[in-house]
Amino acid sequence: MPELLISDPENQDESTSVREAWTQSGEAWTQSVIAPSITGAHVLWSELERVYHVNPPDWDPISAHYVVLFSGVSGTGVDDSGAKFILTQLAGWTCPAAMTAGARRRADDEPEALKRLRLLHSGFLWPAVGASAEPSSPQEMVRWLHEESGLTWDQLGRTLGVSRRSVHAWAAGQRVSGRNLERLSYVYSTINAIAASSAEDRRHTLFSPRSDMQPNLFDQLVIQARKAVPPRDENALLGRLGIAPAN
Amino acid sequence: MSSPQEFDELRQGDWLTGVPNISITDFAGRVQREVETPLGVAVVTQCCDLANEGTGLAQFARVVTLEGTAHADARSGRTCRYAPIDDTHFADLTVIGTVTRESPAGRTTMTTARRLAFAECIKRRYSRFAFPDDMVKVLKPLKDKIRDTAAKAGSIGTVLQERVATMRLECEPDWEAPSGLSLTLLVLVEMEFLPSLEELEAAEPPSGATRQRKQGLNGAAEAILNCTSHDQRLADAWDEFGGELLTLFERGLPRSPEGYVIDVQVEILRTDELSYERFRNTVDLDFDYLSAPPEE
Numbered sequence: 001m002p003e004l005l006i007s008d009p010e011n012q013d014e015s016t017s018v019r020e021a022w023t024q025s026g027e028a029w030t031q032s033v034i035a036p037s038i039t040g041a042h043v044l045w046s047e048l049e050r051v052y053h054v055n056p057p058d059w060d061p062i063s064a065h066y067v068v069l070f071s072g073v074s075g076t077g078v079d080d081s082g083a084k085f086i087l088t089q090l091a092g093w094t095c096p097a098a099m100t101a102g103a104r105r106r107a108d109d110e111p112e113a114l115k116r117l118r119l120l121h122s123g124f125l126w127p128a129v130g131a132s133a134e135p136s137s138p139q140e141m142v143r144w145l146h147e148e149s150g151l152t153w154d155q156l157g158r159t160l161g162v163s164r165r166s167v168h169a170w171a172a173g174q175r176v177s178g179r180n181l182e183r184l185s186y187v188y189s190t191i192n193a194i195a196a197s198s199a200e201d202r203r204h205t206l207f208s209p210r211s212d213m214q215p216n217l218f219d220q221l222v223i224q225a226r227k228a229v230p231p232r233d234e235n236a237l238l239g240r241l242g243i244a245p246a247n
Numbered sequence: 248m249s250s251p252q253e254f255d256e257l258r259q260g261d262w263l264t265g266v267p268n269i270s271i272t273d274f275a276g277r278v279q280r281e282v283e284t285p286l287g288v289a290v291v292t293q294c295c296d297l298a299n300e301g302t303g304l305a306q307f308a309r310v311v312t313l314e315g316t317a318h319a320d321a322r323s324g325r326t327c328r329y330a331p332i333d334d335t336h337f338a339d340l341t342v343i344g345t346v347t348r349e350s351p352a353g354r355t356t357m358t359t360a361r362r363l364a365f366a367e368c369i370k371r372r373y374s375r376f377a378f379p380d381d382m383v384k385v386l387k388p389l390k391d392k393i394r395d396t397a398a399k400a401g402s403i404g405t406v407l408q409e410r411v412a413t414m415r416l417e418c419e420p421d422w423e424a425p426s427g428l429s430l431t432l433l434v435l436v437e438m439e440f441l442p443s444l445e446e447l448e449a450a451e452p453p454s455g456a457t458r459q460r461k462q463g464l465n466g467a468a469e470a471i472l473n474c475t476s477h478d479q480r481l482a483d484a485w486d487e488f489g490g491e492l493l494t495l496f497e498r499g500l501p502r503s504p505e506g507y508v509i510d511v512q513v514e515i516l517r518t519d520e521l522s523y524e525r526f527r528n529t530v531d532l533d534f535d536y537l538s539a540p541p542e543e
Contacts, residue, residue, distance in 0.1 A: 178510030179429040
């Protein structure tokens, strides 16, 4: 079983055994582990089991640590590219991974710390697998968006940068991968975070004009979903209209 | 042929006979040599330019006849060197010059449809997007398969010629990015051969056993051709076709530098489902003209 590592918040390169860290921290850790603010991140990657947000009260809040628990990974620790990828790309977080663990199944020699982690994520801090109301797959994420965002297939497609047919296909179970999965997660997280109790309310929030002359939330998502424009003559239209600036 | 009035009557695609040669100039604009044009010339300059500019100058291409493979390639669009005038005559767009002698003896005009095809060939030759060399490497397996089958009478060729309107390529984050590119191949299907989403939602779910997948691109093409237009089963058949194209697309990834393209996708959609925003962010994929990068 890979060793569990945890980083020092002040010096992430100096990792120590989670067994040691856990023993030293004791109950204080249990009290300070909270569910991540961005939900649903764990469904993005099949190997990822749980993501925790660890922020002991005596730490600088900016230095918040995240605990990433995933399986099937040969390398663990703060430098693990998989954990960093999740935190910096998929979930949009900028904090480094504080700890990674590499075991899906329990083992006889499982460190006590991991057992406690399991207790945490299967208990009061995070709903147990199967009992969660959160989507457990991209398909469920798309279905949630269609049912709860108040957006049509076409509008969802625009926020995701794909055709409505693709969104429809994802909802039917077609594989979602790569950049599309990243964007789906981002759109899901954004809309899921809207403080609203119904699809109608979310739709209203998405399309409500902003007072600061910024695009509304829907337009922001559409703008972010835009793909690169191929290089072309930017003055072509002006030229066709006869108003191109003189060189 | 220097009268502006005569130019006014000309239109792009007109075939002028009795013009024995056209002049080829050097960089300084001096006539370097004259190319014989026994079959005449075709007008390349757009007609409004002829009328509005009043320069008395216009571009003409040598008219030629083609045989064998060259004829077949020109007819199928495999090459855009030759813009079609009629079934046997073509304007050779590599030999373009200015007529400096007497007025033409005869003038043959085109139908609108032929004129559009002629203009499309000129546009294709001079305005197509130049893909980065490494991207061409990634596209090679897909290009080879498409090129090898598109002009043939088989199932894949029939699907590509009669069911697919065009293919476009989308790229993020940037077409010039040195690495980390994500490419999406958009396959635009003629409307009658792909049910709308509304139609699919309104229809009863298909009954019976699901068709066995993984029959290759040819099998997927046959599944499409086995359906008549507006057949509900076309949705599944196109999904399979897109999956096979994706396999070909993925096969090209190792050909480019590691990390250059990290993700490829294929999207099948109807021609009425492509937004203008997406149209402007994509480029036509001209499989006949993905120039092979220099050998390393």
